[in-house]
Amino acid sequence: MSSQKNILQWRFDVNTFKLIGRDLITDRITALFELVKNSYDANAQKVEVQFFDVGQSLTHSKILIKDDGIGMTLDDIQNKWMVVGTASKRKATHSPAPYNRRYVGEKGIGRFAVDKLGGKVIIRTKQKGEKQWLNVVINWEDYEKLASQDVFTLFTEVENSYYFEDAQDEDEHGTELIITRIRENWTSDNLERLSKELTKIVSPFYPVNPPFDIYLYANEYQKIAINGIKLDGKQPLKADTIDFYSHKAEINFQLSTDFDLSNPEKYYPNSYQEVLKFDDRNGRIYTEKATIKEFGAVSMKLYFFNTEAKNKFKKYYKSIDDEDTYIDGIKIYRDGIITTPFAETASHVDNQRDILGIHKRLWRDIFNRISTREVIGILDITAKNNPDIRDATNRQDFVDTAAYRELKEFIVEQLSVFEKIKIFERQLKKIKIETGLDQAQEQFKDFEKQVTNIGKQIDKEFEKLVPELKSTFEPLKNIIEPLKQQTKEIEKAYQKGVEQMREDRKEFLRKENMYLSLMSLQLYAVQVAHAIRTKLGSVKDMADFFKRRYPDTKFEEKFKEYAVRIVDELQQLQHITDFMLSYAKAGVADIKEFNIKNVLTKLLTETYSLPFENTKITAIVEMEDCVMRGHQQFFQDIFQQLIANSIKALENTTDKKIRCSGYVTQDAYIILFSDNGFGIKKGVEERIFEIFYTTTAEQGGAGIGLWIAKSRIEALKGSIEVVENEFKPTGATFKITFPFSKN
Amino acid sequence: MKIPIKIVIIDDKPKDLDVFKIELEEIYGENSVIIFDNSQDGLAYIFDNLTQKQIIVLDYDLSQNYNNEKETGLDVLKKIREKTSLLTVIVCTTKPINEISEKDLKEFINNHVFWLLDKMEKMPQRLEAIEKAVAFLDKQVDTILEQWILRRTEMEREIPYITTKSGKSYSLNDLLVEIRNQTPVGVELEKNMINLTIDLLTRDKEKLND
Numbered sequence: 007m008s009s010q011k012n013i014l015q016w017r018f019d020v021n022t023f024k025l026i027g028r029d030l031i032t033d034r035i036t037a038l039f040e041l042v043k044n045s046y047d048a049n050a051q052k053v054e055v056q057f058f059d060v061g062q063s064l065t066h067s068k069i070l071i072k073d074d075g076i077g078m079t080l081d082d083i084q085n086k087w088m089v090v091g092t093a094s095k096r097k098a099t100h101s102p103a104p105y106n107r108r109y110v111g112e113k114g115i116g117r118f119a120v121d122k123l124g125g126k127v128i129i130r131t132k133q134k135g136e137k138q139w140l141n142v143v144i145n146w147e148d149y150e151k152l153a154s155q156d157v158f159t160l161f162t163e164v165e166n167s168y169y170f171e172d173a174q175d176e177d178e179h180g181t182e183l184i185i186t187r188i189r190e191n192w193t194s195d196n197l198e199r200l201s202k203e204l205t206k207i208v209s210p211f212y213p214v215n216p217p218f219d220i221y222l223y224a225n226e227y228q229k230i231a232i233n234g235i236k237l238d239g240k241q242p243l244k245a246d247t248i249d250f251y252s253h254k255a256e257i258n259f260q261l262s263t264d265f266d267l268s269n270p271e272k273y274y275p276n277s278y279q280e281v282l283k284f285d286d287r288n289g290r291i292y293t294e295k296a297t298i299k300e301f302g303a304v305s306m307k308l309y310f311f312n313t314e315a316k317n318k319f320k321k322y323y324k325s326i327d328d329e330d331t332y333i334d335g336i337k338i339y340r341d342g343i344i345t346t347p348f349a350e351t352a353s354h355v356d357n358q359r360d361i362l363g364i365h366k367r368l369w370r371d372i373f374n375r376i377s378t379r380e381v382i383g384i385l386d387i388t389a390k391n392n393p394d395i396r397d398a399t400n401r402q403d404f405v406d407t408a409a410y411r412e413l414k415e416f417i418v419e420q421l422s423v424f425e426k427i428k429i430f431e432r433q434l435k436k437i438k439i440e441t442g443l444d445q446a447q448e449q450f451k452d453f454e455k456q457v458t459n460i461g462k463q464i465d466k467e468f469e470k471l472v473p474e475l476k477s478t479f480e481p482l483k484n485i486i487e488p489l490k491q492q493t494k495e496i497e498k499a500y501q502k503g504v505e506q507m508r509e510d511r512k513e514f515l516r517k518e519n520m521y522l523s524l525m526s527l528q529l530y531a532v533q534v535a536h537a538i539r540t541k542l543g544s545v546k547d548m549a550d551f552f553k554r555r556y557p558d559t560k561f562e563e564k565f566k567e568y569a570v571r572i573v574d575e576l577q578q579l580q581h582i583t584d585f586m587l588s589y590a591k592a593g594v595a596d597i598k599e600f601n602i603k604n605v606l607t608k609l610l611t612e613t614y615s616l617p618f619e620n621t622k623i624t625a626i627v628e629m630e631d632c633v634m635r636g637h638q639q640f641f642q643d644i645f646q647q648l649i650a651n652s653i654k655a656l657e658n659t660t661d662k663k664i665r666c667s668g669y670v671t672q673d674a675y676i677i678l679f680s681d682n683g684f685g686i687k688k689g690v691e692e693r694i695f696e697i698f699y700t701t702t703a704e705q706g707g708a709g710i711g712l713w714i715a716k717s718r719i720e721a722l723k724g725s726i727e728v729v730e731n732e733f734k735p736t737g738a739t740f741k742i743t744f745p746f747s748k749n
Numbered sequence: 750m751k752i753p754i755k756i757v758i759i760d761d762k763p764k765d766l767d768v769f770k771i772e773l774e775e776i777y778g779e780n781s782v783i784i785f786d787n788s789q790d791g792l793a794y795i796f797d798n799l800t801q802k803q804i805i806v807l808d809y810d811l812s813q814n815y816n817n818e819k820e821t822g823l824d825v826l827k828k829i830r831e832k833t834s835l836l837t838v839i840v841c842t843t844k845p846i847n848e849i850s851e852k853d854l855k856e857f858i859n860n861h862v863f864w865l866l867d868k869m870e871k872m873p874q875r876l877e878a879i880e881k882a883v884a885f886l887d888k889q890v891d892t893i894l895e896q897w898i899l900r901r902t903e904m905e906r907e908i909p910y911i912t913t914k915s916g917k918s919y920s921l922n923d924l925l926v927e928i929r930n931q932t933p934v935g936v937e938l939e940k941n942m943i944n945l946t947i948d949l950l951t952r953d954k955e956k957l958n959d
Contacts, residue, residue, distance in 0.1 A: 536810065539844075544764070547872065620762075
């Protein structure tokens with residue numbers, strides 16, 4: 007037999023061009039972005055993006071992208087541009103001096119983005135000093151035709167022609183993409199959108215020097231102006247200055263020369279990342295130094311628009327659409343150039359802004375979450391400091407690395423200070439309104455008094471008048487009475503309004519409370535559902551046994567045993583149903599006095615006896631007597647949440663314990679709630695009470711439990727904190743303080 | 750000789766199975782039922798006693814209760830099937846069938862669960878399921894064959910019993926392994942046994958005992 011080597015080679019079907027062009031780049035604006043980025047990488051200072059006759063018919067339409075960058079030689083075209091997959095920029099990381107621009111086009115397929123825009127492209131390019139312009143013609147439609155034929159054609163067999171043109175000025179240089187056979191119309195809206203997006207291409211805070219200016223021209227839409235710049239190509243596009251915001255926050259970083267991201271264990275005393283914190287005593291945001299995170303050092307500027315700010319904005323811009331594109335969430339810039347994606351249609355505005363997943367949270371309309379409609383954020387990263395944040399091939403997202411996931415979390419954490427501001431301002435507003443309302447009340451009364459006084463004065467003077475004048479001034483005298491009446495009516499209407507507002511607020515609180523209680527109830531139901539079923543099965547079996555076998559004397563001992571067990575187990579089931587039914591009777595007005603010791607003892611030894619039995623948890627209750635006046639349901643909710651938390655923490659513990667102790671001090675009643683589970687991670691003792699913060703997502707934790715507990719405690723005028731765990735070596739202890747009221 | 754049967758139950762709430770145990774032992778004899786409250790001990794017993802006729806009853810909801818039990822009934826079933834395809838396994842649960850995931854149901858079928866028992870059913874129905882399992886077990890050729898092999902002494906089981914065409918020889922112990930794992934050799938042996946029996950019967954060399 008022959009020992010000749012058998013070889014096979016890869017070939018690319020002609021359809022490949024679609025796969026890496028039209029089909030991969032998902033929208034036109036991304037396509038244009040890629041091409042503009044290429045100009046940036048080519049050291050261009052000026053890029054002209056021109057649209058001709060793209061509005062109505064497409065027969066003569068043309069798109070031009072022209073830059074004054076370095077330009078390409080035939081060799082460049084042949085061995086780099088037309089070699090798929092090269093990042094010919096791969097070896098060098100920066101463009102030549104004096105620009106030293108960090109290369110932003112990475113994947114080497116940006117050139118196929120052209121196919122998304124039009125069916126034919128002429129690349130006209132020249133380097134400085136060359137005598138001729140090189141023109142390369144790529145007709146994507148030729149590829150289409152070949153693809154649709156039966157003849158099997160390879161991508162690499164398609165012939166593309168080129169020719170040379172004498173240059174008038176040897177010193178000219180740059181690249182021009184002349185795209186024809188435009189695929190889709192561009193409306194004025196599309197161009198407005200494109201223009202707004204193009205202005206975002208360069209970070210407003212990262213120095214780009216020498217400049218990189220983009221000029222936009224559309225022959226049919228020259229009168230349209232965006233931020234004062236007309237689409238006549240005469241002035242470069244300008245980004246909006248960020249204005250009208252109500253709050254601004256900024257974080258930066260410092261890196262020492264010896265800092266090494268790949269060696270996170272080491273301590274770098276002169277390197278830090280700033281993080282945002284909120285001081286809830288004065289409602290201020292401040293920064294704190296923290297260690298550099300896994301994703302590397304980042305700087306970020308955040309602008310928050312509260313309701314007042316948004317109203318100011320609306321008055322100035324007069325159009326809702328503008329708000330959408332102006333207050334557009336978080337944008338990430340790498341080395342000064344934008345990297346976060348965006349899509350064409352405004353109908354996906356929420357999605358396009360939300361690759362960071364800020365919207366993916368529960369109960370968005372009820373709680374104080376920040377939406378991307380209230381924030382502008384500029385996050386600056388660099389390829390050097392943040393190597394693990396990489397663009398996905400389709401440019402619509404980042405590659406899912408651990409670093410990226412951590413970055414998303416980090417951004418959300420920084421945004422949480424604005425959530426706290428919202429809550430803080432809402433409290434202030436409430437107080438202001440209430441004082442305002444009271445003041446208004448006073449003013450009405452004052453006004454009435456004034457009017458009455460005027461009336462009296464007029465009466466007095468009226469008597470002094472001579473009869474002829476009396477008749478002239480009679481009407482004036484008669485104005486006073488109706489005026490007084492009107493004042494009274496206005497005051498009445500005002501009172502009604504205030505009352506209604508107070509009613510509405512009560513109603514809102516009632517609903518919110520009901521909602522939160524239902525969540526607690528659901529939590530409990532989930533915990534006991536399985537236990538109930540099993541218990542019922544067992545009780546049924548025993549009762550059934552009686553039915554079938556009684557009075558067989560062989561089983562006398564069994565009958566006695568079962569009789570006791572049936573009663574005990576039904577009793578447990580009764581506790582559970584009682585507890586759940588108590589929620590049916592709940593109302594906001596159920597404020598009464600209850601004994602803390604009795605309520606908690608019942609909860610831990612009766613209501614939870616079945617779940618604890620199943621999970622083999624020992625509950626220890628040691629409480630001093632104390633009577634509290636408040637909402638008993640809320641009080642129970644607190645401990646339900648804490649118990650649920652403990653059950654999760656105890657999952658892998660062998661000798662499971664929960665201990666609840668309570669004692670009286672001079673000023674308050676203190677409750678300590680402990681378990682010997684896996685404990686609370688150091689550093690997050692405060693964060694665990696934040697809504698949606700969870701470390702048990704895998705066990706189904708939604709981050710609501712401790713938040714509910716804290717809300718309830720505060721509603722009862724108490725406070726909760728994590729203290730040193732009673733159980734060693736691991737465990738958690740919560741200390742809940744209920745101060746005694748003055749009387 | 751009627752070989753005693755062992756009904757092995759793995760369920761983390763033995764107390765709730767008290768009545769079931771009484772009823773079963775009435776039918777199959779004292780000590781015919783053994784209950785384990787964790788999968789580790791249960792599996793250890795099962796694998797130690799492969800020589801016995803065993804019906805295994807597994808609780809699907811084993812790991813429901815954050816109680817250090819990491820395996821579900823399905824996990825235990827898979828572990829058993831890794832060792833042998835011959836044990837009859839019943840899975841029981843309190844969940845209504847529409848709460849069992851599609852994935853798990855497929856796994857039950859593909860791992861040859863004999864019966865899916867609803868714990869909430871009446872006792873007579875549950876006993877019937879066990880009865881069916883026992884009957885099934887009794888008439889399996891591989892069970893009978895397996896038990897015949899196991900009746901030989903340890904020494905008898907070690908000597909080469911069969912030599913195949915390719916020269917490999919198998920002792921009774923080896924054959925036991927082959928049968929349990931349903932390898933080609935094991936399956937072939939079973940087939941041969943059945944063929945031989947039928948042959949003997951039709952040639953009137955043996956009569957079926959009444």
